[in-house]
Amino acid sequence: MFYKTLLLGTALCGALPPAAFAQSIQTDTDEIIVTGLRAVAEKDITTSVTVIDAQDLALRNSPYIADQLRAVPSLAVSRSGAAGGLTQIRLRGSEGNHTLVLLNGIEVSNPVTGETDFGLWSGLGSARIEVARGEQSGLYGSDAIGGVIAITTKNDGLNAAVEYGAFDTFRGQAGLGFDVEDASFGLSVSAFDTDGVDTAGLDGEKDGSSAYSILANARITLSPDWQIGGLASFRRSDVDFDSDTDFDGALNNTDQDAAAEQIIVGANLSGQTGGLSHRLSANYTDVSTVSDTNGVFANETIGQRTKLSYSPSFAAERGAARLTLSARADWEDETYQRIDTDTVFGDPNQSQSFETFGLAGEARMSLGNAAVNGSVRRDNNDGRFEDTTTWRVGAAYNFGFGGKLRASTGTGVKNPTFTELFGFFPGSFIGNPGLIPEKSNSWEVGYEQNLGTLQASLTYFDAALENEITTRFNPDFSSSPANLTNDSTRSGIELAVDWALSDSVTLMGTVSNISAKDNSGEDEIRRPKTTGSLAANWQSQRKEGLRFGLAADYVGAQDDFNFGAFPAQRVTLSDYVLLSANLTYPLTHRLAVTLRGENLLNQTVQDLFSYNNTGAGVFIGFTLK
Secondary structure: OHHHHHHHHHHHHHHOOOOOOOEOOOOOOOEEOOOOOOOEEHHHOOOEEEEEOHHHHHHHOOOEHHHHHHHOOOEEEEEOOOOOOOEEEEEOOOOHHHEEEEEOOEEOOOOOOOOOOHHHOEOOOEEEEEEEEOOOHHHHOOOOOOEEEEEEEOOEOEEEEEEEEHHHEEEEEEEEEEEEOOEEEEEEEEEEEEEEEOOOOOOOOOEEEEEEEEEEEEEEEEEOOEEEEEEEEEEEEEEEEEEOOOOOOOOEEEEEEEEEEEEEEEEEEEEEEOOEEEEEEEEEEEEEEEEEEOOEEEEEEEEEEEEEEEEEEEEEEEOOEEEEEEEEEEEEEEEEEEEEOOOOOOOOOEEEEEEEEEEEEEEEEEEOOEEEEEEEEEEEOOOOOOOEEEEEEEEEEEOOOOEEEEEEEEEEEEOOOHHHHHOEEOOOEEOOOOOOOEEEEEEEEEEEEEOOOEEEEEEEEEEEEEOOEEEEEOOOOOEEEEEOOOOEEEEEEEEEEEEEOOOOEEEEEEEEEEEEEOOOOOEOOOOOOEEEEEEEEEEOOOOOOOEEEEEEEEEOOEEEEEOOOOOOEEEEEOOEEEEEEEEEEEOOOOEEEEEEEEOOOOOOOOOOOOOOOOOOEEEEEEEEO
């Protein structure tokens, strides 16, 4: 009832009179923020970056950001059942906890697992997403072996949306952004509720989910040279799930629920003194997950992160040459707590903490058509692990005929997570405090061509992962993580094309083919070798706001394991195509009706063995802007 009431309130916002609400946060589309300590001009980027802008986001108009990311080359989505279930992102064949995710510059991963559950992130109100592929530990430290996803939220006046459709799904959001003299403020709320599907596929009870979120931000200009900003966010999700109770590898219908809550609070101060620019930031993240069975509390995990950062930068220009020198100091403290009622096989209740201090430096130089950059970072792990140095260097050259050649190489590191070190699930999983960090080194070379209305890019990458952390299973069905002794490898080729056929029609396409092998040469599980996306966007030149989008996202066959057997049996999950469509028809200059379809080919979708996903669905709604 709460969700439907909130959605009704969202719809009623359409009855409010127009007001002079101005957009207070803008993004310079000619600069990229994710690959440097300061924004970098697109022509000087030396690594692979995909930008999903407002038009791309509107094309799919999906409630979960993971489905928007299917358009990114070499990115695989693993969803445990229906919408809202545990959803992992894997970049370039890396693991789910190898990708760093930033929300308006703040790390949002769960400190317990070291990864971001994208099933928690619905109704985000994204304005722009930047995805840097490949190691970025030379800037960000641990967690960035696969890449970095930077999400920027929108703050554009009064806006609202409400939608209802298949699987008894409700979705709504409302936002308000306004300026007051030298300050800007924004507030957004969202809600999502669905009956879902039977994840186990046994014609039993449905596994639904619900979520809501609140996000507030502010920015105040203190003087011509100084600004202060802040962000506060709360989100909660409740997800029904099934589990394998008879240990045969297949799910059984069970009455289980996981409730996750996340709190993010952050503040930043930026300004200029003389020739130096300064950025100071502080943020706090708290993620808790409570599981119950048949309505009775089972366990809870709590992860907390406190982070302080300071970054100075100096820039100088002479003629066509520009030099930028930047540095960053990070202090981070993470804590882990587990509360469990099952103590038959041992006491899983515990509390752990981990503190790190990192120093990073970056140099960038552009001279006409050429650009070079390098970054290096040293992380002090407070004796928990050995201290680590990571780096990355790159170069790019822009030809006069619209071509660009770029190359880069670097190293990455990923510290073991609290779960891998200390996790204890009685009778099934025991952590390994003797684990050492995973390390990687990679290189890539890419070529981009701009032909006016058509832009294309082709990239080849190659990476080696040392000390990969894997899960080993015992005859009693218990498991424990361990480091592999030999290198695991990842390599592949990525192609992306963006073609404006006319003022009304744009085509976008990507295709990737990757090889991800473990230390024995076997394919890594849950990494499709081939992924691709083809999308078309049409917007009317006669009727403002009238638009239609069609997208087909292909996920190739991928391996998984049936863990019900010993040893676990390798199985192959079939490929599938997700066809989606989205129509927006304006009723007035501010109000529009939307019609959206998901999985219109009604494909059978399995990203994990025995986990069934939703079929075809159609949804109708209204938007206000």
